[in-house]
Amino acid sequence: MRRPLLRIVLVFALPAVLVGVWWAASAGSEDVYWPPLGTILRTFPEVWTGERWRGDVLPSVLRLAAGYALAAVAGVALGTLVGSRRRVRAVCEPVLEFLRAVPPPVLVPVIMLFAGIGDTMKILVIAGGCVWPVLLNTAEGVRAVDPVMAETARSYGITGVARLRDVVLPSAGPQIFAGLRQALSIGIILMVISEMFAASNGLGFTVVQFQRSFAIPGMWTGILLLGLLGFVLSVLFQLVERRVLGWYHGLRDASRRS
Numbered sequence: 001m002r003r004p005l006l007r008i009v010l011v012f013a014l015p016a017v018l019v020g021v022w023w024a025a026s027a028g029s030e031d032v033y034w035p036p037l038g039t040i041l042r043t044f045p046e047v048w049t050g051e052r053w054r055g056d057v058l059p060s061v062l063r064l065a066a067g068y069a070l071a072a073v074a075g076v077a078l079g080t081l082v083g084s085r086r087r088v089r090a091v092c093e094p095v096l097e098f099l100r101a102v103p104p105p106v107l108v109p110v111i112m113l114f115a116g117i118g119d120t121m122k123i124l125v126i127a128g129g130c131v132w133p134v135l136l137n138t139a140e141g142v143r144a145v146d147p148v149m150a151e152t153a154r155s156y157g158i159t160g161v162a163r164l165r166d167v168v169l170p171s172a173g174p175q176i177f178a179g180l181r182q183a184l185s186i187g188i189i190l191m192v193i194s195e196m197f198a199a200s201n202g203l204g205f206t207v208v209q210f211q212r213s214f215a216i217p218g219m220w221t222g223i224l225l226l227g228l229l230g231f232v233l234s235v236l237f238q239l240v241e242r243r244v245l246g247w248y249h250g251l252r253d254a255s256r257r258s
Contacts, residue, residue: 019037035220040221043218043220043221047222048221057203057229059201059202063194067123068127071129075132075134075138075183076134078131079141080139080142080164080169080172083172084168089143096132100136105129107128108125109197117197121194126187126191126194129183130184133182133186134180136179137176138175138179141176150167173244181241184234185230188229191203192207192226196208203229
């Protein structure tokens with residue numbers, strides 16, 4: 001009982017301190033661009049009504065989910081291919097390193113030329129930025145499969161899809177999830193950027209509209225909402241990771257106790 005309570009205290013201690021510092025530092029502020037935190041919190045329910053949640057928040061989350069899912073599937077598939085085939089890796093590695101070095105926001109105008117300014121463009125921008133950490137981490141994870149385990153599977157006649165499903169992907173799972181975690185934060189950033197370029201709804205669009213109309217408290221509520229969205233998605237990701245990689249975390253906990 002004491003350990004879970006201590007963990008909860010540690011999780012919320014720093015956010016509580018930061019909110020307290022923000023509240024104290026902004027109290028009584030008359031700066032248009034730095035309104036008091038109390039004003040921002042009072043504005044929050046006025047801005048984010050049910051209609052705005054349906055019209056702005058939900059479309060953003062759906063675009064993020066679609067782009068992230070596309071990047072996850074493509075990244076794991078291509079990463080497995082690159083990591084398991086030495087010749088493919090030798091051919092593709094220079095190109096992959098070059099493409100990874102290109103900042104994803106730079107691709108927004110290029111993708112707009114081919115995909116227009118609709119949801120397809122935004123999904124492709126998110127997928128194009130998220131795919132690289134998933135692909136590269138998957139490739140490294142597949143390359144690092146325990147050779148003893150691989151040889152044992154081969155000796156038992158476990159090949160093809162069965163080897164991939166029962167040996168390669170579980171062994172590479174921790175590294176794959178490390179890439180997926182990196183991709184999630186990148187996806188949120190690209191979701192906002194793509195909506196700032198050309199959109200008629202979404203969180204990024206709304207924040208920019210508040211800024212242009214000098215509705216500064218409303219702009220700050222959008223920033224807070226993006227932070228809360230990132231926090232919720234991170235918690236959900238950790239729950240899924242704990243579920244899928246339960247064996248891995250169990251081994252780590254057992255090794256720490258020993």
